Amino acid sequence: MKKLFKINEQDNVYVVKVPLTKGELLEIEGQQIVVPYDLGRGHKLAACDIPKGEQVFKFGLPIGSATIAIQIGEHVHLHNLKSNYLPTYSKDDRFNQ
Amino acid sequence: MIDLTNKADVPSLGLGYLRPDGGKGIRNVVLVAYLVECARHVAQKIVQQFDEQEVHLIGFSGCYPNKYAETMMKALCTHANVGAVLLLSLGCESFNGKGLLETVQATQRPVKLIGIQETGGTGKAIAAGKAFIQQVQNQIKSCARIPLTWSDLIVGVVSGGSDATSGITANPAAGLAFDKLVSLGASTIFENTGEMVGLEDDLKRRATRSDLGIELKRTIEKAAAFYEAMGHGSFAPGNAEGGLSTLEEKSIGAYCKSGSAPIVGLLKPGDKPTVPGLYLMDIVPDGKPTFGFPNPNDISEINELIASGAQCVLFTTGRGSVAGSAIAPVIKIMANPENYYRMEENMDINAGKILQDEASLDDIANEIVAKIQQVVAGEKTKAEQLGHFEFSLAYKFFEPLGPSCLA
Structure with a gap:
């Protein structure tokens, strides 16, 4: 069973379908990826390299911009993606802008 | 696999309920509506006598007037799924019960407004409400049925x-x-x-x-x-x-x-x-x-x-x-x-x-x-x-729709 899926063909992220565990091996677009830490369902992994400032697409629509260059297979979340609208409040202060 | 572009595959929807005002319903519900929280108990008691019989409770709790709530109650009491309506008023609340009654009457649905104070209290209001529902249940059984598209x-x-x-x-x-x-x-x-x-x-x-x-x-x-x-x-x-x-x-x-x-x-x-x-x-x-x-x-x-x-x-x-x-x-x-x-x-x-x-x-x-x-x-x-027939209606304020909103 595939562990990742893309919601819309235009998307540059995959969505995690089944919980992933640290160290697990995955293949994204022919590249081997090592899962860096446990990731729950619904989290996102880059489907290609995303340069800093580029839009991240999910559902075929932009969900924010990359704050740093993101490599294929990397976890895409608060540490490298920011809203184009309101900053996201997190209980983890490292991510509060 | 159903191919919805193929006409032969488009499933039939069965028979709906054709209301005198043209509405086409998929259920034939009797609504019991309280017009202020103080009338809820009586309304609820009436509904309880008709368990499993498509007699359901709705209402508005507030005693202060609210145009949105009155618009909502009018729209819901004349909804295509609704066959008949019983309104329960205490008598001194500000909800315009008569206006709601007239709106429902205009759609030719069976409707009655019972004032608890006017009827003489809880027991009499429950009895009157029960009698009305027994009577309209027979009446709405004969609602015209039409094939739905x-x-x-x-x-x-x-x-x-x-x-x-x-x-x-x-x-x-x-x-x-x-x-x-x-x-x-x-x-x-x-x-x-x-x-x-x-x-x-x-x-x-x-x-x-x-x-x-x-x-x-x-x-x-x-x-x-x-x-x-x-x-x-x-x-x-x-x-x-x-x-x-x-x-x-x-x-x-x-x-x-x-x-x-x-x-x-x-x-x-x-x-x-x-x-x-x-x-x-x-x-x-x-x-x-x-x-x-x-x-x-x-x-x-x-x-x-x-x-x-x-x-x-x-x-x-x-x-x-x-x-x-x-x-x-x-x-x-x-x-x-x-x-x-x-x-x-x-x-x-x-x-x-x-x-x-x-x-x-x-x-x-x-x-x-x-x-x-x-x-x-x-x-x-x-x-x-499972008998989940929830209802909730709160205070709100809306301006009417602007002219470019509807075709």
Whole structure:
């Protein structure tokens, strides 16, 4: 069973379908990826390299911009993606802008 | 596999109830409506005498006047699924019971207004209400039946109790089902403009008329300003733990319930679709925030869709809502496969199969359309089987719709 899926063909992220565990091996677009830490369902992994400032697409629509260059297979979340609208409040202060 | 583009595959919807005012219902409900909290007990006692008999309780608790509540009650008491109405007034509340009575009378539905003070108290009011319902139950059995077509249908969609799976299974599947319903000629309504911040330009792009597009965009800007004034952002830390990174990502996860059809109109609660197609409902009050949050609970959202004519409502959930409605069947679509098996008793559709490679989004969308067809034709939803006939109506304020909102 595939562990990742893309919601819309235009998307540059995959969505995690089944919980992933640290160290697990995955293949994204022919590249081997090592899962860096446990990731729950619904989290996102880059489907290609995303340069800093580029839009991240999910559902075929932009969900924010990359704050740093993101490599294929990397976890895409608060540490490298920011809203184009309101900053996201997190209980983890490292991510509060 | 159902091919909805093939006419022979388009399923029959069975016989609906043709009301004297032209409304076409899929249920034949008797409503018992209290017009102030003080009349609720009497109304509830009357409903309890008719368990399992499509006699359901609705009402408005407040004693202070509210135009929105009166508009909602008028729309709900004359809804196509409603066969007859009993109104329960204490006698001194400010709700315009006579105005509501006259509105229902004008649709030629059997209706009665009982004033508890005037009738002489609890026991007498209950007896009078019971007698009225026994009499109208026979009367509405003879309501004319007509074959329904998809263009007779208005279907709403809401979500509640969402989790990280909602936006990737149940919501996009509901959106695809909405596309199929629109192509079959039905009208569909999506709502919760408070959760569409970030999508104003996409909404504008989807409008069939440029003036409507401007209205749609303005509606979302109004919602953003309202929530800002309330001091509440629609993004909780729990959302980020579930893998959502930004407000617009969360918005899109909810927005994809609307599918991809062009948007033909903007409604406020109680306004009816004028042509078939997809509508956005503006649920955020106009003016300064006065009465609190626009969507105090899921039940009020379901109700607003029903007040705009929805005969049936799709409800997507990830954690597991159990809600139903006093007036229209509510079809539960569960996004999360584990929670589906935990709460199967309450769920009509398992969209979680998508995450287990057992179904595609399109398979689930077809299941949803098939379920709507069965429910319209009379099959009871899980909520109906379990006796979930919830109702909730709070204070709100709306200006009338602008001229460019409807075709």
